[in-house]
Amino acid sequence: MLKKSLALGIVAGILSGIVSLAYAKLYHSSLGADFSRVASPVGIIASSLLGGVLAALGYWLLDKWLQRRGEIVFNFLFVILSFATVLAPFGVKLPLDLEAPELFPGLAIPMHFFPALAWFTLKPLFIRR
């Protein structure tokens, strides 16, 4: 189960990272706001991957401890944590020479949901009950 879970987490992390990069590019071309110095492509991929791996470990642990209820508890926790992390971009202090810091949450917040979306989308391919 750990191997499957980690495989899912890594793939979901990479996929969500790619989607986040595409979103960042769209955001920049639409609004002209460039936050690549703060949210670099490498940073975005790394964060998404980390999210996927942490989700994988969390899923494996909950599945091991709670068994039948593990999955539903994990789903709730993953979604709640995704929402909770949304607060972070509002509190970020950006470099003072960056224009329009008020646009930064609009860029970062959707990215916080992409790992969960990727996980739930890909899960049936990796883990079957």
Add this chain to the structure above:
Amino acid sequence: MKKIIYPVLALLMLAGSAFTVISVQNWQIAEPYSISFTSNDASGIFKTFSGNIQFDEQDPSSARFNVSIDAASINTGNGLQNKHAKSEEWFDVTKYPVIRYDSRKVSKAGNGWLMEGDLEIHGVKKATSIPFTFSKTAKGAVFAGSFTVNRNDFKIGKPGGDVGELIKLDISVPVLKK
């Protein structure tokens, strides 16, 4: 004829000496200038600065600093904090869009200078002295200075709270000769 010429010449010289021609050095504000503020909690910059500067090291009595900052150009690096800073509770930029300083007197102070004038923020005008240095560069010069204001003197924000009452301002303005 000679009787007329000499008195007329004397009269002209006397009249001419009544008018003293003063050559005042005017400076044009250049970029990149820096108007930054720091406190125990909030810090940031003002991005828009303009005004007229007259300054001659040889004649400080003729110096004049009439400068202004667009209050809405404040940037703390955080969108929410910027919005809060511009709101009614703080700078109220809709009602008081400009921070202004008009000097009354400039004098030598040690290795630098001291300008005395009126600082107007948030509709409140207060006598404020600003020590500064004047450094010549290849293209012009740089005025630089630091001073501290108490935000309560200008009724900015409520007394107490998370944001310290003493706000330090650091200013660096490159200028070019006009």
